[in-house]
Amino acid sequence: MSLLEVLPIALLGALLGLDVVSFPQAMISRPIVAATAAGAFIGNPPGGLLIGVVLEMIALDTLPFGASRYPEWGSAGVVGGALFASQPGGMPGALPACLLAALLTASISGWSMVMLRRMIAGRLARTRDQLEAGSRDALLLLHLSGMSLDLLRGALVTIVAMAIFAPLVRAIVAVWGSESAASHAVVVVIAAIVAGGALWKVFHSVRHVLWFFAAGLLVWSALLITR
Numbered sequence: 001m002s003l004l005e006v007l008p009i010a011l012l013g014a015l016l017g018l019d020v021v022s023f024p025q026a027m028i029s030r031p032i033v034a035a036t037a038a039g040a041f042i043g044n045p046p047g048g049l050l051i052g053v054v055l056e057m058i059a060l061d062t063l064p065f066g067a068s069r070y071p072e073w074g075s076a077g078v079v080g081g082a083l084f085a086s087q088p089g090g091m092p093g094a095l096p097a098c099l100l101a102a103l104l105t106a107s108i109s110g111w112s113m114v115m116l117r118r119m120i121a122g123r124l125a126r127t128r129d130q131l132e133a134g135s136r137d138a139l140l141l142l143h144l145s146g147m148s149l150d151l152l153r154g155a156l157v158t159i160v161a162m163a164i165f166a167p168l169v170r171a172i173v174a175v176w177g178s179e180s181a182a183s184h185a186v187v188v189v190i191a192a193i194v195a196g197g198a199l200w201k202v203f204h205s206v207r208h209v210l211w212f213f214a215a216g217l218l219v220w221s222a223l224l225i226t227r
Contacts, residue, residue: 079105
């Protein structure tokens with residue numbers, strides 16, 4: 001991919017990385033949304049949706065609240081969706097290779113969020129006196145600079161990940177030996193196991209959620225059958 005092709009992907013990664021914590025937290029950074037949008041940018045929305053579903057199943061095990069550290073799925077979903085959508089259809093090894101790239105990006109991007117929060121905490125400490133004095137300008141500057149840095153962080157993570165993993169994915173696909181159906185099946189089974197474990201924990205920790213899940217599953221099945 002050329003620089004001009006990567007720039008729209010980097011902008012999408014920046015915006016969806018911003019949504020994870022800073023603004024607007026509208027759930028558009030979920031992997032299924034991020035990867036599908038990236039696939040649409042490449043011209044292959046179904047490819048983006050496919051890897052987005054797999055990433056979403058894995059991301060179900062993440063609880064992004066409190067002081068916990070967690071992967072950053074917004075930019076990672078964009079990287080995974082763009083890489084997979086750019087591969088020719090049915091290429092063996094494409095899904096596992098792109099999934100690996102997305103997971104590594106999620107981990108690295110999560111680390112970058114921690115570094116950014118520490119930087120913002122340092123800026124907060126330096127402006128504490130102004131904030132305690134009720135300075136509106138200091139408060140606005142702190143918020144806007146924090147969101148701007150988060151936007152830049154998402155863009156840099158996406159660009160660097162695309163630069164590193166695009167040739168790596170091509171190299172893996174070139175030497176992959178198994179059929180695409182077999183590699184897809186292994187990836188989906190692993191993702192389903194992770195998602196099942198996440199749902200199991202929720203079923204045991206939240207009262208009555210199992211019944212709501214079962215009701216939703218029955219309604220969905222009925223709608224699918226009667227279509």
